[in-house]
Amino acid sequence: MKRTYLGEFEEIVLLTVAVNEGQAYGVVLMNEITEQTGRDVRLNQVHSALQRLEDKGMVKSTLGEPTAERGGRRKRLFTVTAYGHRTLQEIQEVRVSFWSRLVNPFKLIVH
Amino acid sequence: MTKQDLKPPLFAVRFLTWLIAPHLLESILGDMQETFDQNAKRLGKRKAQWMYWSEMPGYIKPEFIRRKQNTYQSSPIISHYMIRNYFKIAIRNFRNNKAYTLINVIGLTLGLACCVLVFFTVRYELSFDAHHKDIGQVYRLLRYTKERGDKGLATGIPLPVLDALKNDFPALKNQIACTYALKGTLVTVEQEGNKKKFDEDYYAIAFVGPEYFRLLNYEWIKGSPEASLTNPGSVVLSEKQAERYFGKADPMGKTIRINNQKDFVVSGLIADPPATTNFPFTTLISFSSLKDYGAYTNWDDWASSYGGGQMYVKLPQSMNQADFEKQLTGFNKKYYDAKAAAETSFILQAVNDIHFDNRTSNYAGRTISKGMIWTMVLVGSFILIAACVNFVNLATAQAIRRSREVGVRKVLGSTRFQLLRQYFSETAFITVLSVLLALIASQLALPYVASVLNIPAQGVMFISDPVVLAFMFALVVITTILAGFYPAMVLSGFQPILALKGKVKTGGSGQAHLRRSLIVLQFTISQVVLIGTVIAYNQMQYFQTMDLGFEKDEIVNITIPESDFAKMESLKSRLASETGIRSMSQSQFTPMSQSNWQTGFKYENDTEFLNFEIVMRPADTAYVHTYGMEMAAGRMYLPSDSIREYVVNEAFVKAMGMKRPQEIIGKRMAIGGSDYKFPIVGVIKNFNTYSLHREIIPCVMTTLKGNYSKMGIKLSAHSDKNLLSRIEKVWSSVYPDYLFKYTFYDETLNSYYSKEEKLFSLFRILAGIAVFIGCLGLYGVVAFMVESRTKEMGIRKAIGATAFNIFGLFSIDFVKLVVIALVIASPVAWYGMSQWLQDFTYRISISWWMFAVTGIVVIFIALITISFQSVKAALMNPVKALRSE
Numbered sequence: 001m002k003r004t005y006l007g008e009f010e011e012i013v014l015l016t017v018a019v020n021e022g023q024a025y026g027v028v029l030m031n032e033i034t035e036q037t038g039r040d041v042r043l044n045q046v047h048s049a050l051q052r053l054e055d056k057g058m059v060k061s062t063l064g065e066p067t068a069e070r071g072g073r074r075k076r077l078f079t080v081t082a083y084g085h086r087t088l089q090e091i092q093e094v095r096v097s098f099w100s101r102l103v104n105p106f107k108l109i110v111h
Numbered sequence: 112m113t114k115q116d117l118k119p120p121l122f123a124v125r126f127l128t129w130l131i132a133p134h135l136l137e138s139i140l141g142d143m144q145e146t147f148d149q150n151a152k153r154l155g156k157r158k159a160q161w162m163y164w165s166e167m168p169g170y171i172k173p174e175f176i177r178r179k180q181n182t183y184q185s186s187p188i189i190s191h192y193m194i195r196n197y198f199k200i201a202i203r204n205f206r207n208n209k210a211y212t213l214i215n216v217i218g219l220t221l222g223l224a225c226c227v228l229v230f231f232t233v234r235y236e237l238s239f240d241a242h243h244k245d246i247g248q249v250y251r252l253l254r255y256t257k258e259r260g261d262k263g264l265a266t267g268i269p270l271p272v273l274d275a276l277k278n279d280f281p282a283l284k285n286q287i288a289c290t291y292a293l294k295g296t297l298v299t300v301e302q303e304g305n306k307k308k309f310d311e312d313y314y315a316i317a318f319v320g321p322e323y324f325r326l327l328n329y330e331w332i333k334g335s336p337e338a339s340l341t342n343p344g345s346v347v348l349s350e351k352q353a354e355r356y357f358g359k360a361d362p363m364g365k366t367i368r369i370n371n372q373k374d375f376v377v378s379g380l381i382a383d384p385p386a387t388t389n390f391p392f393t394t395l396i397s398f399s400s401l402k403d404y405g406a407y408t409n410w411d412d413w414a415s416s417y418g419g420g421q422m423y424v425k426l427p428q429s430m431n432q433a434d435f436e437k438q439l440t441g442f443n444k445k446y447y448d449a450k451a452a453a454e455t456s457f458i459l460q461a462v463n464d465i466h467f468d469n470r471t472s473n474y475a476g477r478t479i480s481k482g483m484i485w486t487m488v489l490v491g492s493f494i495l496i497a498a499c500v501n502f503v504n505l506a507t508a509q510a511i512r513r514s515r516e517v518g519v520r521k522v523l524g525s526t527r528f529q530l531l532r533q534y535f536s537e538t539a540f541i542t543v544l545s546v547l548l549a550l551i552a553s554q555l556a557l558p559y560v561a562s563v564l565n566i567p568a569q570g571v572m573f574i575s576d577p578v579v580l581a582f583m584f585a586l587v588v589i590t591t592i593l594a595g596f597y598p599a600m601v602l603s604g605f606q607p608i609l610a611l612k613g614k615v616k617t618g619g620s621g622q623a624h625l626r627r628s629l630i631v632l633q634f635t636i637s638q639v640v641l642i643g644t645v646i647a648y649n650q651m652q653y654f655q656t657m658d659l660g661f662e663k664d665e666i667v668n669i670t671i672p673e674s675d676f677a678k679m680e681s682l683k684s685r686l687a688s689e690t691g692i693r694s695m696s697q698s699q700f701t702p703m704s705q706s707n708w709q710t711g712f713k714y715e716n717d718t719e720f721l722n723f724e725i726v727m728r729p730a731d732t733a734y735v736h737t738y739g740m741e742m743a744a745g746r747m748y749l750p751s752d753s754i755r756e757y758v759v760n761e762a763f764v765k766a767m768g769m770k771r772p773q774e775i776i777g778k779r780m781a782i783g784g785s786d787y788k789f790p791i792v793g794v795i796k797n798f799n800t801y802s803l804h805r806e807i808i809p810c811v812m813t814t815l816k817g818n819y820s821k822m823g824i825k826l827s828a829h830s831d832k833n834l835l836s837r838i839e840k841v842w843s844s845v846y847p848d849y850l851f852k853y854t855f856y857d858e859t860l861n862s863y864y865s866k867e868e869k870l871f872s873l874f875r876i877l878a879g880i881a882v883f884i885g886c887l888g889l890y891g892v893v894a895f896m897v898e899s900r901t902k903e904m905g906i907r908k909a910i911g912a913t914a915f916n917i918f919g920l921f922s923i924d925f926v927k928l929v930v931i932a933l934v935i936a937s938p939v940a941w942y943g944m945s946q947w948l949q950d951f952t953y954r955i956s957i958s959w960w961m962f963a964v965t966g967i968v969v970i971f972i973a974l975i976t977i978s979f980q981s982v983k984a985a986l987m988n989p990v991k992a993l994r995s996e
Contacts, residue, residue, distance in 0.1 A: 027145045074137055
């Protein structure tokens with residue numbers, strides 16, 4: 001199975017874009033990832049990942065309307081492309097198949 | 112917290128604005144602003160700012176910096192649709208402005224043609240002897256007499272020096288060669304009982320040994336240096352020479368006879384030497400033949416030398432010129448007495464310099480100074496610059512007409528780069544057209560220019576010469592940049608709104624000043640060249656009309672090839688019976704001659720030679736009458752076959768410190784090596800002995816029949832056309848073994864100034880071109896002025912200005928510029944031309960009227976040029992001009 005390589009962080013960003021469909025732009029994505037993963041994510045990392053995802057054709061972007069709070073600057077809103085969706089799907093399938101073949105599933109440690 | 116305080120750090124924003132690609136910038140800055148606002152609210156302003164800063168380095172990554180290729184990527188950078196459009200617009204533009212286009216094309220064509228010809232000439236001049244390997248290590252030996260300065264460099268080296276050099280410098284034994292070349296030689300070839308006679312006018316024949324070929328490279332077709340040029344009596348021919356002598360037949364083993372004296376057997380064949388060589392030998396005789404060749408060669412005489420007998424040495428890598436010259440000082444002291452060694456020395460001249468050194472002669476008979484070459488380069492580039500100036504002037508003047516086009520293009524989305532490209536391509540279009548025309552023009556002009564510059568150019572085709580074509584390509588690029596840059600910048604810089612409203616000013620003071628300065632520059636260039644031409648013309652006229660002290664018209668010179676007294680008398684008596692000859696005289700030289708016999712003399716009771724230069728003019732008694740000279744005192748000597756009496760010139764009397772010519776009559780003196788003293792019986796009025804580059808030198812005339820080699824025949828006023836052929840018939844029957852040659856004396860004398868004459872005609876052409884290009888530019892600029900001031904003129908006329916007023920209005924402006932140019936040009940031309948005149952002993956003085964004449968002529972030409980347009984403006988109907996709103 002051949003597909004474009006997707007880094008772990010890229011995968012998270014792509015998933016976050018998919019979750020926040022219609023509202024996905026840099027700041028929102030950064031806050032969301034920080035919240036969900038607890039990592040300290042920098043804005044430029046998010047932008048960089050988005051840029052790479054766009055180059056790979058997994059997301060596409062449009063410019064939104066200018067808003068006053070951003071100094072009149074427009075937002076770049078991202079949506080996942082069909083190719084992006086398929087890629088996410090494939091990743092998920094690969095993982096599921098590996099999990100299903102696990103003979104002794106790990107015991108979940110509950111805190 | 113006010114809004115003001117909530118701004119992210121300004122510098123960081125600026126840096127990011129500069130750094131990040133424009134299509135990403137807005138959203139990224141927006142996101143950063145939003146984050147900054149959140150942070151400021153949550154953590155405070157200081158922390159927020161710090162975080163903003165710390166975010167910044169993360170954007171120094173290629174994916175943020177890389178600019179998007181083109182917003183509308185669909186159109187490639189060079190689209191053939193746009194090219195076609197540019198082309199179409201350019202053609203329309205040229206068609207609408209035929210006059211401008213014509214001026215540009217003609218101007219550029221002339222300028223470029225000059226450049227091509229200058230390039231060709233300079234390349235030719237710089238390629239002399241460059242085809243020999245290691246030519247930088249080959250030197251010519253010169254004998255230098257310090258006292259005589261530049262004139263003290265002698266190319267001829269006494270023959271015994273050769274063996275002495277080989278003896279004293281054994282390491283260089285095989286690297287020293289003597290070339291003993293003959294001039295004015297008769298070659299006889301016998302074929303099937305027919306005698307064919309060839310006159311070798313220049314240094315075509317040379318005695319050389321095999322070692323000569325270690326210094327210079329020749330291509331051998333048959334034979335080799337050692338095999339062909341070791342034995343006495345053998346000769347090697349160049350291919351062309353062999354064909355000339357023997358036709359298609361194989362020349363090997365055949366015989367040629369030199370000067371009816373000696374036979375030589377052809378033992379080898381070499382390729383023809385190229386035109387660009389100072390060693391144009393086509394007949395090489397083995398050096399070992401020289402010993403018993405003839406009377407001139409003296410192998411024990413350390414003092415006498417012959418200009419054609421030169422010596423060359425190839426130094427090894429380890430030795431430079433100064434090293435060897437130092438060693439030659441010791442050599443000089445060893446073989447010459449103290450006095451001679453102190454006065455003269457041996458020095459070296461790089462073979463590479465021979466072609467450029469005016470102080471010494473060479474076998475090719477032609478030198479050109481590096482200064483002259485650079486002058487040509489300078490003038491060529493100036494003319495090209497003048498043509499480019501026209502282009503710039505006209506294009507900026509015209510820019511206003513095209514402002515709307517620029518406006519529309521900009522509104523439709525042209526970038527400045529695209530506009531620059533468009534206007535550059537228009538310039539390139541005109542340049543390419545001009546270069547093609549220039550190629551044709553220079554090809555057509557080449558034979559003429561080649562004859563003026565004395566360059567062989569038969570069969571030279573520029574089209575097929577890759578170096579010339581490469582140069583042409585470079586010219587296209589340079590000219591396009593020179594001519595196209597400024598107009599393209601002006602045009603593409605228009606503000607679209609102003610351009611569409613037609614409010615663009617091209618008459619702005621900056622551009623007007625530029626245009627004026629450029630016109631001044633052009634007219635300065637053309638006036639420098641023109642003043643040079645006027646001065647050169649006056650100098651040439653001065654030569655033509657100067658009183659030389661003898662007559663040169665209607666005199667024919669023929670040669671006396673043998674010193675056989677009986678034949679000389681027979682020739683004279685048989686010619687005397689021909690009608691149409693007024694008088695004739697046999698002599699060694701003509702009065703003014705470039706070949707001269709200089710010698711020392713002993714005066715009265717002196718036992719030592721007097722230390723000044725005299726020239727000898729051995730001649731019969733009819734000399735004075737034939738050449739129309741006059742006696743100042745005493746009488747002509749009596750007829751004799753050997754020296755009996757002397758006649759001297761006034762310069763001689765003066766040099767001896769006497770005031771009146773009578774004083775010297777009766778004094779006795781001995782010349783040359785002789786100790787027998789004979790009396791001076793008369794003084795002849797001064798006449799010029801050398802070319803006018805030199806002063807009149809003390810001169811001694813005497814009878815010395817054995818030396819007579821020339822005959823001067825003064826024709827009478829009613830001599831008929833057939834006289835020359837009758838003289839030839841008589842001459843050929845007296846000297847059947849020789850070739851009849853004649854020259855008209857006035858033509859011979861004129862040829863002494865052929866170098867100047869050629870320079871002058873070159874100047875004349877360049878001056879014409881420079882003035883013409885200048886006028887083209889002026890015409891264009893005036894035309895533009897008239898057009899852009901149409902309304903003003905209409906109003907002036909309506910108020911009551913006369914046609915003359917308006918004509919004056921336009922003219923005075925430009926006449927001023929021409930006058931400024933004259934003021935700048937005069938000192939430049941004065942300096943340059945006074946340097947040139949330094950070459951002549953007899954020269955005109957540069958006077959103010961030469962500048963005035965040039966100025967008046969140029970102003971007159973400029974006025975005519977201006978009047979084409981300004982008269983049109985002056986006679987225009989004001990109603991028409993004002994109605995056009």
